[in-house]
Structure formats: C-alpha cells, structure tokens
Amino acid sequence: MDRLFINLNLVTMQTSLSNPSDGYQVINNAMIGVTNGIIEYVGPACSDVFHGHPDVIDCGHALVTPGLIDCHTHLIFAGNRANEFELRLKGVPYEEIAKQGGGILSTVYATREATEDELYHLAVQRLEGLKRDGVTTVEIKSGYGLTLDDEIKMLNVAKRIATLPDMKVSTTLLAAHALPPEYHNRSDDYITLICDTMIPTVAEKKLADHIDVFCEGIGFSIEQCQRVFHAALKHGLGIKGHTEQLSNLGGSALAASMGANSVDHIEYLDEDGVKSLAQHNTVATLLPGAFYFLRETQLPPITLLRKHSVPMAISTDFNPGTSPIASLRVIMNMACTLFKLTPEESLRGVTCNAASALGLQHSRGKIDVGMEADFALWQLNSPAELSYRLGVPDLIARVVDGVLFHEN
Ligand code: NIG
Ligand code: FE
Numbered sequence: 427m428d429r430l431f432i433n434l435n436l437v438t439m440q441t442s443l444s445n446p447s448d449g450y451q452v453i454n455n456a457m458i459g460v461t462n463g464i465i466e467y468v469g470p471a472c473s474d475v476f477h478g479h480p481d482v483i484d485c486g487h488a489l490v491t492p493g494l495i496d497c498h499t500h501l502i503f504a505g506n507r508a509n510e511f512e513l514r515l516k517g518v519p520y521e522e523i524a525k526q527g528g529g530i531l532s533t534v535y536a537t538r539e540a541t542e543d544e545l546y547h548l549a550v551q552r553l554e555g556l557k558r559d560g561v562t563t564v565e566i567k568s569g570y571g572l573t574l575d576d577e578i579k580m581l582n583v584a585k586r587i588a589t590l591p592d593m594k595v596s597t598t599l600l601a602a603h604a605l606p607p608e609y610h611n612r613s614d615d616y617i618t619l620i621c622d623t624m625i626p627t628v629a630e631k632k633l634a635d636h637i638d639v640f641c642e643g644i645g646f647s648i649e650q651c652q653r654v655f656h657a658a659l660k661h662g663l664g665i666k667g668h669t670e671q672l673s674n675l676g677g678s679a680l681a682a683s684m685g686a687n688s689v690d691h692i693e694y695l696d697e698d699g700v701k702s703l704a705q706h707n708t709v710a711t712l713l714p715g716a717f718y719f720l721r722e723t724q725l726p727p728i729t730l731l732r733k734h735s736v737p738m739a740i741s742t743d744f745n746p747g748t749s750p751i752a753s754l755r756v757i758m759n760m761a762c763t764l765f766k767l768t769p770e771e772s773l774r775g776v777t778c779n780a781a782s783a784l785g786l787q788h789s790r791g792k793i794d795v796g797m798e799a800d801f802a803l804w805q806l807n808s809p810a811e812l813s814y815r816l817g818v819p820d821l822i823a824r825v826v827d828g829v830l831f832h833e834n
Contacts, residue, residue, distance in 0.1 A: 427459045427460070427461050427466055427467070427475070427477055427478050427480045428460065428461055428462070428478065428480055428481065428828070429459070429460045429480050429481045429483065429799075429828050430457060430458070430459050430460075430475075430480040430481070430482045430483065431457060431458045431459075431460070431483045431485055431490075431825070432457045432471060432482060432483070432484055432485065433455065433471075433484050433485050433486055433487050433488075434453075434455075434456045434457065434458065434485050434487070434488060434489075434490040434803075435452055435453070435454050435455075435456070435487055435488065435489045435490065435807075436452065436453040436454075436456035436458070436468070436490045436793065437450050437451075437452055437489065437490065437491045437492075437773070437793075437809050438451070438453070438468060438492075438792060438793040438794060439491070439492050439773070439774065439777045439778045439791065439792045439793065440792055440793070440794055449770065450770060450773075450809045452489075452808075452809070453469065453470060454487075455470065455471050455487075456468070456469060456470055456471065456490075457469070457470070457471050457472065457475070458490070458793065458799070458801070459475050459480065460799040460828035461828075462828075463798060463799055463827035463828045463829075464796060464797070464798060464799060464828075465793060465794060465795055465796065465797050465798075465799050466795060467795065468793050468794060468795060483830060485803055485822075488803040488804060488805065488822050489803070489804040489805075489806045489807065489808070489809065490793070490801050490802070490803055490804070491560070491773065491777065491793075491801060491802050491804065491809065491812070492777040492778070492790070492791055492792055492793050492800065492801055492802070493560065493561065493562025493563065493790070493800035493801050493802050493824060493825070493826065494559060494560045494561045494562065494563075494754055494776045494777065494780075494802060495561070495562070495563040495564075495565075495776060495777060495780035495781055495784070495786075495790065495791055496556055496561050496563070496564045496565065496741050496742050496744075496754050496776070496780070497563075497565045497596075497688070497711060497739050497741045497780040497781075497783040497784050498565055498567075498688075498690050498711055498713060498739075498741035498742070498743050498783070499556075499564055499565055499566055499567065499741065499742055499743065499744040499745070500566075500567050500569060500570070500600075500743070500744060500745035500746075501549045501552055501553065501564065501566045501584075501587075501744055502537075502545050502548070502549045502566060502568070502570070502580050502583050502584060503533050503536070503537050503545070503548075503570045503745070503746055504533070504536040504537045504539065504540035504544065504545060504548060505532070505533055505535075505536030505537070505746065506746050506750070507528075507529075507532060507533065507746045507747050507750075510523050510528055510529070510532070510747065513528075514720075514721075520672075520720055520747070520748065521643070521644050521672065524604075524644045525644065527607075529604070529644075529747055530569075530570070530603060530604040530747060531604055531606075531607065533570045533746050533747065534570050534571070534572055534604065534606065536570075537570035537571060537576065537580070538571060538573070538576050542579055542582055542583055542586075545579070545580065545583045546583050546586055546587070549566075549583060549584075549587060550587065550590075552744065552752045553587065553593065553752075554752075555752030555753055556742070556744075556752055556753075556754060557592070557593070557824065557833075558753075558819065558821060558833065559753055559754040559755045559821065560754075560755075560802030560804070560821050560824055561593075561754055561824075562592075562593065562594060562800040562801075562802070562824055562825075562826050563593075563594040563595070563596065563780075563781075563784070563786070563790055563800065564587075564593060564594070564595055564596070565595070565596040565597075565598060565636075565741075565783075565784055566584040566587065566595055566596070566597055566598070567597075567598040567599075567600040567603075567638055568580035568581050568584070568597075568598070568599050568600050568601065568634075569600030569601065569603035569604075569638070569640075570603070571601075572601060572603070572604065572606035573606065573608075574619075574623055574624055574627060577599060577601050577624060577628070578627070578628070578631070578633065581597055581599065581628065581633040581634060582633070584597045584633075585597065585633060591826065591829065591831075592824065592826045592829075592831040593826070594790075594800070594826065596635050596636070596784045596786070597633060597634045597635055597636075598634055598635065598636040598637065598638045598666065599624065599625065599628050599633070599634040599636070599637050599638070599663075600637075600638040600639070600640070601620045601624050601625075602617065602620055602637075602638070602639040602640060602645070602646050602650070602651065602654050603638075603639075603640050603645070603668075604640065604644075604645065605646075613646065613650065614650065617646065617650045617653050617654060620654055620657070621653055621654060621656070621657035622657075625637060625654075625657045625658055625661055625663070626657075626661060628663075629661035629662065629663055634663060635663065635664055635784070635785070636658075636663060636664040636665060636666050636687065636784075636785075637654060637655070637657075637658035637663050637664070637665055637666075638665075638666050638667060638668065639651040639654050639655070639667050639668065639677075640667075640668040641667055641668065641669045641670075641675055641677030641680075641681075642668070642669075642671060642672055642673065642675065642677075643672065643673055643675075644672070645668070647675070648675055648676055648677060648680055651667065651677055651680060651681070652680060652684075655680070655681065655684045655686075656684075659684065659685070664686075664687050664785050665681060665684060665685065665686045665687070666681065666686050666687055666688045666689065666690065666711075666783070667680075667681040667686060667689050667690065668690055668691055669681060669689045669690065669691065669692060669695075670689070670691060670692045670693060670694040670695040670699065671691035671692070671693060671694070671716070672693075672694070673694055674694040674695065674696060674699070676699070677689070678692055678695050678699045678702070678703065678708075679698065679699050679702040679703075681708065682702045682703050682705070682706040682708040683702060683706060685706065686706075686708050687708065687709060687782065687783055687784060687785045688708060688709040688710070688711045688739060688782075688783035688784075689703065689708055689709075689710060689711065690711040690713060690741070690743075691711075691712075691713050691716065691726075691743075692710055692711075692712070692726050692727070693717065693722060693724045693725065693726045694724060695710075695726065695727050695730075696727070697727070697730050700727055700730040700731055700733075700734050700736060701734060703731075703734070703736045704734040704735060704736050708736075709736075709737050709738070709739050709779055709782050709783040710726070710731050710736050710737070710738050710739070711738075711739040711740070711741055711780075711783050712726055712728075712738055712739070712740045712741075712761060712765060712767075712775070713740070713741055713742075713743040713749065713757075714740065714757055714760035714761050714764045714765055715742055715743050715744075715748075715749035715751040715756075715757050715760060716743045716745075716748040716749045717760075717764060717765075718749075718760055718764060719748050719749050719750070719751070720748055725764075725765065726765060728765055728766060728767065737774075737778075737779040737782055738767070738771060738774070738775050738779060739775045739776070739779040739780040739782070739783040740757055740758065740761045740767070740772060740775035740776060740780075741754075741757065741775075741776075741780065741783075742754055742757050753816075754776055755812060755813070755816065756816055757776075758772040758773070758775070758776060758812060758813040759772075759813050759814070759816055761775060761813070762813050769809065769810040769812065769813040769814065770809070770810075772812075772813045773809055773812060773813070777791045777792065778791040778792050779791070798827060799825060799826075799827055799828040800824075800825060800826050800827065801824070801825045802821060802823075802824050802825075803821070803822040803823045803824070803825070804820050804821060804822060805820050805821075805822050806820050819833070821833050
C-alpha cells in the first residue's frame with residue numbers, strides 16, 4: 427500500500443439504487459488505502475491494513491465523497507452569447523434565434539476561427555470552476571466545429587486537457603449538433619459525412635468515447651439520429667443523445683433501444699419513453715442549468731423516473747447558449763430546488779449515476795475496493811450541505827488516482 431488517508435467522514439456511495447432508503451451511510455473515522463492509484467482498503471480505521479510503508483495523510487475529519495463527475499459539458503468553444511441572452515430577455519425565443527442563424531451556429535463561427543491553443547486556454551480557465559467544486563472527471567463534447575478538421579481540433583483540445591494530472595476526461599463527438607451552413611437544405615448529406623467520414627476517422631484516431639446527437643426540430647430527425655448511432659456502434663463507440671429537450675420526438679427511446687449510456691435533458695419525455703430507459707438501463711441525465719437559463723417551464727418527468735427506477739445523473743451542460751454555469755454545486759442545488767430531487771439523489775447524480783452515464787460505473791463514481799482513487803475532501807459536516815449552500819469555498823482538496831491536489 428503506498429498511501430493511507432485517515433480520519434475521514436466517508437460517504438462511499440456504495441448503497442444500492444434499488445434501496446434508496448439506505449441513506450448516505452456516513453462512516454465516521456474511516457480510512458482509505460491506495461496502491462498504484464487504486465483503492466485497496468476502505469472502511470473503519472483499522473491497524474491491520476497497514477502493510478508496507480505508506481504515506482499517511484491525516485484528513486482531519488473532512489467529509490469525503492467520490493470525486494464529482496460532470497457527465498455532460500460543451501467546455502470547448504470560443505466567443506460568448508451574452509448578446510443572445512439579452513435578446514431572449516426581451517422575449518425572442520431560443521429556437522427563433524437559432525432559426526435566424528444565431529444560437530449554436532454563432533459559436534460555430536467563433537470556434538472555427540480559433541486555434542487549438544486559444545481553445546485550450548479558454549477551456550482550462552472554465553475548468554477551474556469545476557475543479558473548485560470537487561470535479562475529478564469531466565465529459566467534453568465537440569459540436570462547434572461541424573467540419574471534420576474543426577471537430578478534430580476540438581477533440582484534440584479535449585485530449586490535451588486529459589493530460590492534466592488532476593482531471594480525467596471522457597470525450598464525445600457531437601458533430602450532429604446543428605446543420606452547418608455549407609449543408610443548407612442538405613441535412614442528409616451532412617449526416618452521410620458524419621457517418622462515412624467523421625465517425626470512422628475519430629474512431630481510428632481514438633479521439634472519442636461516445637457519439638452524441640441533437641434530436642430536435644432545430645437539430646436532427648429520428649431517422650438521421652438512427653443513422654449516426656448505427657455508424658457509431660459499428661465503430662465500437664458508445665452513444666448518447668440530447669433528446670426531448672424542446673419537444674417529444676422519441677429520440678430517448680430510440681437511443682435507449684440502441685444501447686445508449688444516457689439520454690440528456692428529457693424535459694418532454696413521456697411514460698413510454700421512461701419505460702424504455704428502464705428496460706435498457708439507460709441513465710436519465712438532467713440538466714437543470716439549461717432549464718433555468720432558458721426559463722423553461724416543462725419539468726422533466728422526475729416522478730416517473732423514480733417510479734420506474736431509472737438512475738438519474740445531473741450535469742452542468744456548461745455551454746455558451748443555454749447553460750454558462752461552470753459550477754456543479756450550483757447545478758446540484760438547482761436539481762433540488764427546480765426539479766425537487768433530494769440532496770441524496772443530487773449527490774448520486776454527480777457520482778455513481780454520472781459514472782454510469784459515461785459507462786465508467788466499474789471504475790469511478792464510488793469509493794470501493796478496486797475503484798480508481800478519485801475523491802473530494804470537504805470542510806462540511808453532512809453530505810446534504812453539498813446541495814444546500816452556494817458560493818462558499820468548502821472544498822479542501824481533490825484526490826485523483828491517489829494523488830492529493832490542494833485547492834488554493
Ligand atoms: O445542451 N441542445 C443543444 N445543445 C446545447 C446548447 C448548445 C448551444 O446553445 O450552444 C445544450 O443545451
Ligand atoms: Fe448539451
């Protein structure tokens with residue numbers, strides 16, 4: 427054993443979803459032993475587990491949770507859309523701005539102009555907000571390039587972020603985010619480009635773990651999303667979708683039936699859709715930041731998700747148009763206040779269920795023997811406080827692969 431963290435008030439998130447009444451099961455005066463970045467012991471303080479000559483790190487009774495996982499972000503882009511924010515506040519709807527060539531496309535123009543270095547520095551600054559909230563794994567999507575080279579440019583930036591010692595990155599190709607202007611009135615041709623060129627190239631270069639789509643009136647149709655999913659699966663990539671955000675097209679059920687790890691947004695999902703998530707073990711990722719920022723009123727079907735035991739993840743959806751919010755704890759609070767999740771569901775949503783949304787449930791999202799040693803140390807008394815208070819720098823440190831990273 428090479429490192430031993432002692433004096434922890436530990437929340438492992440090992441309790442099962444099927445028995446939510448388990449509660450947090452905080453273990454006071456606990457220890458975690460780590461060997462080569464993997465957890466070897468977790469449980470009550472116990473001298474028997476001392477073997478070898480581990481570094482002993484006294485955590486002074488900090489509350490310890492799994493490192494938080496932000497499982498849906500658009501962290502990489504240039505420019506901003508404060509002008510559209512002002513327009514929307516004057517009453518112009520998000521979909522109307524998109525139809526007039528603003529929205530996602532305005533970020534596409536800015537991102538195409540930017541170099542990899544510029545995009546990297548912008549993203550790393552945004553990442554600081556997530557780190558302050560205890561995030562140790564972040565998912566990052568492309569989707570503001572929409573040409574082969576510009577999508578690869580974005581994914582290269584994500585891979586460069588993945589080399590940081592204190593952050594793990596899961597990458598997603600979201601070429602089917604919006605129709606690029608060059609393909610005006612030829613959306614099927616653009617889908618062909620995605621399926622026949624972008625996905626094979628990105629798979630060959632190992633630049634993406636998942637393929638994502640925006641299945642929506644202002645995005646792509648069910649048939650087009652199905653083609654993209656087929657191509658992704660053929661090349662061994664995972665699938666996920668932006669589905670049922672603004673209307674109910676059936677994208678969630680399609681994605682689930684094809685084996686998606688998650689479907690995201692889902693404000694307009696109906697009970698049949700919820701049932702198909704349950705049937706196919708697909709995670710429902712809720713994005714309260716976008717709901718809040720777009721001043722939506724259609725709530726996601728939380729009661730139905732609970733009724734059918736669908737695991738719920740929550741995420742920032744950090745992006746310039748619908749959720750410029752680089753704080754996962756603000757999102758945890760919104761999940762409780764806007765969607766009425768319990769603080770326990772909210773914590774599950776950024777740990778074990780967020781790991782499942784990325785297909786990483788066997789290595790991250792819980793503190794357990796054999797899992798990667800990623801955790802967050804908090805100056806808090808109870809786990810509910812994570813969702814409760816905003817803006818206080820409660821994080822003491824993050825541990826990534828057993829290595830301690832102190833916050834400033
Ligand atoms: O998750 N729904 C589509 N994509 C993003 C918004 C992207 C943008 O407006 O730039 C989302 O909300
Ligand atoms: Fe998104």
